[in-house]
Amino acid sequence: MKILVTGGTGYIGSHTCVELLKNGYEVVIVDNLYNSSVEILDKIEKITGIKPVFYQTDILDKEGLEKVFTENKIDAVIHFAGYKAVGESVAKPLTYYENNISGSINLYQLMKKYCVNSLVFSSSATVYGDDFEVPFKEEYGLGTTTNPYGTSKKMNEMIITDMSKADPELSCVLLRYFNPIGAHESGLIGEIPNGIPNNLVPYIAQVVSGQRGFLRIWGNDYDTPDGTGVRDYIHVVDLARAHVKAIDYAKEHKGTEVINIGTGKGYSVMEVLHAYEKACGKKIPYQIMERRPGDIATCYADTEKAEKLLNFKAEYNIDRMCEDSYRFTVMQSK
Numbered sequence: 149m150k151i152l153v154t155g156g157t158g159y160i161g162s163h164t165c166v167e168l169l170k171n172g173y174e175v176v177i178v179d180n181l182y183n184s185s186v187e188i189l190d191k192i193e194k195i196t197g198i199k200p201v202f203y204q205t206d207i208l209d210k211e212g213l214e215k216v217f218t219e220n221k222i223d224a225v226i227h228f229a230g231y232k233a234v235g236e237s238v239a240k241p242l243t244y245y246e247n248n249i250s251g252s253i254n255l256y257q258l259m260k261k262y263c264v265n266s267l268v269f270s271s272s273a274t275v276y277g278d279d280f281e282v283p284f285k286e287e288y289g290l291g292t293t294t295n296p297y298g299t300s301k302k303m304n305e306m307i308i309t310d311m312s313k314a315d316p317e318l319s320c321v322l323l324r325y326f327n328p329i330g331a332h333e334s335g336l337i338g339e340i341p342n343g344i345p346n347n348l349v350p351y352i353a354q355v356v357s358g359q360r361g362f363l364r365i366w367g368n369d370y371d372t373p374d375g376t377g378v379r380d381y382i383h384v385v386d387l388a389r390a391h392v393k394a395i396d397y398a399k400e401h402k403g404t405e406v407i408n409i410g411t412g413k414g415y416s417v418m419e420v421l422h423a424y425e426k427a428c429g430k431k432i433p434y435q436i437m438e439r440r441p442g443d444i445a446t447c448y449a450d451t452e453k454a455e456k457l458l459n460f461k462a463e464y465n466i467d468r469m470c471e472d473s474y475r476f477t478v479m480q481s482k
């Protein structure tokens with residue numbers, strides 16, 4: 149079975165390609181290398197023994213994208229390609245909507261034209277907004293998003309749901325990721341942030357490697373056990389495994405399903421910091437700052453639906469996530 153992976157050289161995409169290849173799927177990657185590099189293909193080959201077919205193509209280039217469909221008999225699509233920086237999306241909403249919405253529509257139109265009926269889409273827990281009580285359940289539906297990035301995820305969910313209502317042959321799985329962190333155990337692939345990291349673990353990794361002086365903790369006066377924000381961190385390899393399960397599910401089921409992918413357990417910023425200190429064997433300097441605008445106190449997933457429908461349960465704990473992140477950081481600096 150041949151899977152088209154858009155954004156397949158990116159952070160989550162590269163780990164997913166590894167898991168797909170390990171499970172006997174053929175992989176065709178489309179990526180414009182905006183936020184990744186061609187060397188990732190060699191790393192995937194080093195891990196799996198297989199080099200995926202690769203097109204350096206922008207999903208906004210519909211003609212270029214069509215070539216991928218004419219040259220390959222695609223059975224299913226996993227759609228990761230998109231921009232993901234929350235702050236940047238507020239400053240450049242049209243750029244975000246063009247890439248994340250127009251690019252996606254190009255892809256969905258070509259899927260229709262070439263009768264590709266299975267789609268797994270990268271959504272985010274951000275679509276819950278701060279409207280609901282934790283643990284976030286899929287049945288809550290879509291909340292009020294607070295930035296164009298989040299809104300682009302919500303709009304994609306709505307578009308895919310409408311497509312699926314209009315075409316009963318479609319099988320779509322919308323995966324709402326919680327907070328993916330960590331790296332492959334080989335240390336060969338992981339997250340390489342573009343500029344100053346916005347997310348917690350990439351920032352900690354840069355403090356540990358000496359690129360940044362200290363971690364800025366965005367508030368310690370939340371209504372949480374230690375006052376710092378609580379999130380559902382999930383190992384990127386667990387998340388990648390969930391995509392293989394979603395592809396398997398889409399093979400057997402028509403319609404659209406929204407499924408949370410998290411561990412169901414929340415950790416505070418201080419707990420993550422301590423787990424990372426354990427992994428790297430040194431103290432990590434930090435300072436408490438004001439709250440970051442737009443942050444919520446606590447976010448974690450209800451994981452029952454993922455267990456029931458996909459038979460998916462995350463395996464790795466926070467210590468392992470930090471150990472793998474640290475190994476990747478060390479190997480990157482060599």
Ligand code: NAD
Pocket residue numbers: 154155156157158159160161178179180181182183184205206207208227228229230231232247251270271272273325326327328
């Ligand atoms: P990433 O930036 O590492 O990967 C995205 C890839 O898409 C990159 O390789 C980039 O070059 C490519 N790309 C972007 N625009 C493109 C275009 N127009 N045409 C072709 N390729 C393009 O990001 P990631 O962390 O791997 O995230 C993958 C997906 O998951 C994204 O859609 C993101 O919004 C979503 N997501 C990520 C997180 C997270 O915390 N990392 C959380 C929830 C959802």
Ligand code: UD1
Pocket residue numbers: 234235272273274298326327346347348349351363364365366367376377378379417440441442443447
């Ligand atoms: C952020 C995005 C969210 C996106 C998600 C995954 C915002 C407001 N939200 O969410 O839309 O889906 O990333 O990409 O940007 N923290 C610090 N210091 C730091 C960085 C983070 O204390 O330098 C804290 C945050 O306040 C939060 C926790 O660490 O409590 C996790 O932050 P982060 O990794 O940015 O993820 P989210 O806030 O869940």
